[in-house]
Amino acid sequence: MTEQLLEIADGLYALPLGDFTAARDARAKELKGTDLAAPVKALRKPSLAAWVVNLLVRRDADQVTQVLDLGAALRDAAAGMQGEELRALTRQRRQLTAAVTTGARALASGEGVKVTQAVADQVEATLTAAMVDARCADAVRSGLLVTALASTGVDEVDLGSAVATPDALGFTASTTERPPPDLHVVPDPDADEKAVAAAREAVEDAQRVVDDARRTATEAATAVAELEARALQLQSEADELKRKLSALEDEQEEVDDDLSDAESERSEADAAAAEAERELAAATASLEKLGG
Structure with missing residues (x-):
């Protein structure tokens, strides 16, 4: 059953992104009553970045092989502590992943899919992860990614949720010039039901985005309220400190005035004492002259 599931997944993940859900549901319906129905139905729609990488793996296998081979060489160089070679390979890695990402964007554009810079960054991060991590390389090689990858090496x-099925690691995607025509969705009696299912999935995705946005907005509003309260508290404390500072400055002026007066009085007292001492000395001298 594993081999059959991988073959079915290989065909589904080679489809245009917009056809995936309806084709998967149709295939699961065909398999109703078999052991494959549930696992096929459980196959997850890939993110846009994952779909672009899967497309690259199928349409430009040589480029992907070059990326993965350079990654293996880079890992060997790192393990052998070959500094100069490691630096050279790292430069090659960056140049290659950037160039291959540009090519992947062009492939997606040929399928009528616009890849934003944010998605392109995820694609490049996935290619980098495949170069620094052998298991990520296996995941990329499978062509069954459902999410972008990121790794520092x-x-x-955790690749469990990054690929369509755990058995994808070790599987190699088939190469195609164009999506298999027999797996494209064609008009059938269940078209309306499939369209409704796809619309419901889109609504659920949009609702999740709205819920996340609302939660973020609520958290932001709470943070604003807390900061406003803290700002008011600090303003009140600052006003109180200003009042105390003003009072202290007034008190300091009074003390300075009193100090000036006291210093004047001390100078006068010192002068009077000196004068009294001189008069005492003169009287004592007169007394001595008189024989007293």
Whole structure:
């Protein structure tokens, strides 16, 4: 059953992104009553970045092989602590992933899909992850990615939710010039039902986005309210400190005045004491002359 599931997934993930959900549901319906129906129905629609990488794997296998081979060489160089070679390979890695990402965007454009810079960054990050992590390379090679990848080559990447099925690791995607025509959705009696299912999925996706946005807005509003309250508290404390500072400045002026007066009085007292001492000395001298 594993091999059959991978073959079915290989065909589905080679389709244009907009055809995936309806084609998957139609295939699961065909398989109703078999062991494959549930796992086929559970196959997840890939993100746009994952779809672009899957497209690249199928349409330009040589480029992908070049990326993965350079990644293996880079890992060997890193393991052998070959500094100069490592730096050279790292430069090649960046140049290659940038160039291959540009090519992937062109392939997507040929399918009528516009790839934004944000999505292109995810594609390049996925290619980089495949170069620094052998397991990520296996995931890319499968052509069954459902999400973009990111890896520094240090921590192990959890690939369980990144590929259509855990058995995808070790599978190699088929190469195609164009999406298999027999898997394209064609008009059938269930077209309306499929359209409704796809519309419901779109509504659910949009609702999740709205819920996330509302939650973020609520958190932001709470943060604003807390900061406003803190700002008022700080303003009140600042006003109180200004009042205390003003009072202290007034008190300092009074003390300075009193100090000036006290210093004047001390000078006068010192002068009087000196005068009294001189008079005492003169009287004592007169007394001595008189024989007293």
